[in-house]
Amino acid sequence: MSSLLRDKILLYRIQTKRDAxxxxxxxxxxxxxxxxxxxxxxxxxxxxQDLTSEAFLRAWHYLLxxxxxxxxxxxxxxxxxxxxxxxxxxxxxxxxxxxxxxTDEEENSSPTDGGRQIxxxxxTIEASAVVEAMKLMKEEYRDILMLxxxxxxxxxxxxxxxxxxxxxxxVLLHRAxxxxxxxxxxxxxx
Amino acid sequence: MKRADVVQSIRSLxxxxxxxxxxxxxxxxxxxxxxxxxxxxxxxxxxxxxxLVHLWSALSLIMPQRTVYAVVRxxxxxxxxxxxxxxxxxxxxxxxxESLPGDTLYPVKLATEHTQVAVIEAMKGxxxxxxxxxxxxxxxxxxxxxxVAAPAISAAARQxxxxxxxxxLKTEVQTVSEKLNDVKINNPESVxxxxxxxxxxxxxxxxxxxxxxxxxxxxxAVVAIAQLKLDAVAGSTSSTTSTxxxxxxxxxxxxxxxxxxxxxxxxxxxxxxxxxxxxxxPTPVAAPVAPVDKLxxxxxxxxxxxxxxxxxxxxxxxxxxx
Numbered sequence: 460m461s462s463l464l465r466d467k468i469l470l471y472r473i474q475t476k477r478d479a480x481x482x483x484x485x486x487x488x489x490x491x492x493x494x495x496x497x498x499x500x501x502x503x504x505x506x507x508q509d510l511t512s513e514a515f516l517r518a519w520h521y522l523l524x525x526x527x528x529x530x531x532x533x534x535x536x537x538x539x540x541x542x543x544x545x546x547x548x549x550x551x552x553x554x555x556x557x558x559x560x561x562t563d564e565e566e567n568s569s570p571t572d573g574g575r576q577i578x579x580x581x582x583t584i585e586a587s588a589v590v591e592a593m594k595l596m597k598e599e600y601r602d603i604l605m606l607x608x609x610x611x612x613x614x615x616x617x618x619x620x621x622x623x624x625x626x627x628x629x630v631l632l633h634r635a636x637x638x639x640x641x642x643x644x645x646x647x648x649x
Numbered sequence: 650m651k652r653a654d655v656v657q658s659i660r661s662l663x664x665x666x667x668x669x670x671x672x673x674x675x676x677x678x679x680x681x682x683x684x685x686x687x688x689x690x691x692x693x694x695x696x697x698x699x700x701l702v703h704l705w706s707a708l709s710l711i712m713p714q715r716t717v718y719a720v721v722r723x724x725x726x727x728x729x730x731x732x733x734x735x736x737x738x739x740x741x742x743x744x745x746x747e748s749l750p751g752d753t754l755y756p757v758k759l760a761t762e763h764t765q766v767a768v769i770e771a772m773k774g775x776x777x778x779x780x781x782x783x784x785x786x787x788x789x790x791x792x793x794x795x796x797v798a799a800p801a802i803s804a805a806a807r808q809x810x811x812x813x814x815x816x817x818l819k820t821e822v823q824t825v826s827e828k829l830n831d832v833k834i835n836n837p838e839s840v841x842x843x844x845x846x847x848x849x850x851x852x853x854x855x856x857x858x859x860x861x862x863x864x865x866x867x868x869x870a871v872v873a874i875a876q877l878k879l880d881a882v883a884g885s886t887s888s889t890t891s892t893x894x895x896x897x898x899x900x901x902x903x904x905x906x907x908x909x910x911x912x913x914x915x916x917x918x919x920x921x922x923x924x925x926x927x928x929x930x931p932t933p934v935a936a937p938v939a940p941v942d943k944l945x946x947x948x949x950x951x952x953x954x955x956x957x958x959x960x961x962x963x964x965x966x967x968x969x970x971x
Contacts, residue, residue, distance in 0.1 A: 464710065467709060467710045468710060470706075470709075471706045471707060471709070471710060474702075474706050475700075475702065475703050475706055477691055479684055479687045479688065479691070482687065483680060483683075483684060486680055486683060487676075487680070490671065490676055490679070490680075491670050491671055491676070494669075494670070494671040495663070495669065495670065495671075498669055498671075499662075504669075507671075508671070508675055508679070511671070511679070512679050512682065512683060515683055516683060516686055516687075519683075519687055519691075520690075523691065527714070527718065528714075529709075529713070529714045529715065586658075586661060586662055586665050589658045589659060589661075589662060590662065593659075604659055605659075608656055608659040608660050609659060609660065609662055609663050636652055636655055636656065637652075639655050639659070640650055640652060640655045643650055643655060643658070644650050647650065
């Protein structure tokens with residue numbers, strides 16, 4: 460049975476019978492991917508765990524309230540993404556003035572900003588270099604690369620998560636890959 | 650560096666500390682916590698055997714959900730509403746078929762007949778709708794009979810219903826007459842057939858009225874029906890070339906006429922219209938006949954023979970020559 464059909468049957472059980480066991484099966488399927496997706500965006504393991512649990516709880520309540528759910532994977536990734544955004548917004552309100560200034564300076568720096576970029580691209584491990592290069596990219600590019608190549612979602616699922624058309628997703632994916640390629644090439648040459 | 654290398658380097662992040670897999674212990678404990686929270690926060694709803702919501706959800710398994718909710722569900726609702734409306738209408742119409750003048754559903758019956766006529770006229774033309782109208786005349790006659798025979802609260806109430814029924818009958822006859830004129834103008838080729846049907850039915854209608862014992866109150870209607878028959882005859886005689894025919898004598902209140910009735914063989918024959926002599930000539934009186942060669946002038950017509958004029962052809966007789 461394909462995973463899509465299996466998900467739909469589980470969704471049917473959840474929406475018609477409020478079957479918690481069916482939801483547990485969905486949890487088993489998606490928890491690792493959601494955790495990876497969140498942990499890539501947050502700084503600590505504890506934050507990733509909390510946000511992952513919160514994402515699944517919110518998804519459960521959403522399923523009970525709304526029947527317009529075409530794909531559970533799209534729903535849970537969208538919730539996770541929004542949770543991370545909310546998480547950073549709430550943290551921004553709590554950081555001290557010094558931290559905020561430091562953060563603003565980081566955000567204002569362009570991908571081609573010499574000092575920081577050179578510092579990042581000098582990382583000794585290739586994976587770290589890729590991660591650091593990705594952190595220099597727009598969040599949208601980062602998400603799309605993460606969802607497509609690490610979580611291996613389809614363009615259609617990514618389009619639903621990001622609320623964009625599939626054509627737009629393809630274009631963004633192409634640009635994100637090119638941007639990362641340019642950054643990594645710059646790292647190699649330096 | 651190629652694009653494939655970039656993609657491969659991203660994929661290699663999976664499982665590393667940057668995109669780490671969660672601990673198995675955390676997954677298990679988080680699962681238990683999640684299910685506990687669900688148990689605490691979710692109300693148990695009574696299980697229903699069937700719900701339309703279940704149907705939409707089940708359909709979403711085999712077709713895109715947007716299609717189910719944007720196409721299938723509206724279509725289903727439309728079909729249900731249409732079916733309910735049609736079933737209600739059919740029930741009302743079937744219930745109204747037995748209604749009589751004065752009943753609540755009688756206007757529904759009349760409205761249904763109007764609809765039928767409109768549909769038949771649009772599909773088959775004037776001739777067919779005229780025949781249908783004529784069948785409604787028969788209905789009106791039946792209604793008159795039933796109203797006369799039906800028990801009533803008072804004589805006045807009965808009279809009122811009878812008057813209404815007769816009025817309906819007159820209106821219907823008038824409508825058929827008008828329809829017949831339309832047929833004459835628009836479909837002269839089918840007027841003979843329509844006239845034949847009208848003539849046959851008018852006889853039956855007249856008999857029905859006599860059986861019903863309707864006399865005084867329906868005099869106007871009877872006269873209208875007789876007029877209708879005359880109209881039909883006029884319609885049939887106006888067509889001088891017709892199909893193979895037999896003749897049937899009809900007696901009305903004023904004259905004797907012969908109506909041309911087509912036979913199924915439809916072989917073309919000639920119909921000769923001859924004037925009817927109102928006063929038949931008596932046997933001529935024997936008079937001395939002078940030799941032709943000795944006759945200077947025509948002899949005078951004897952006065953007992955009457956005027957030497959052939960009367961006008963109203964009414965006429967039509968005889969078929971094979």
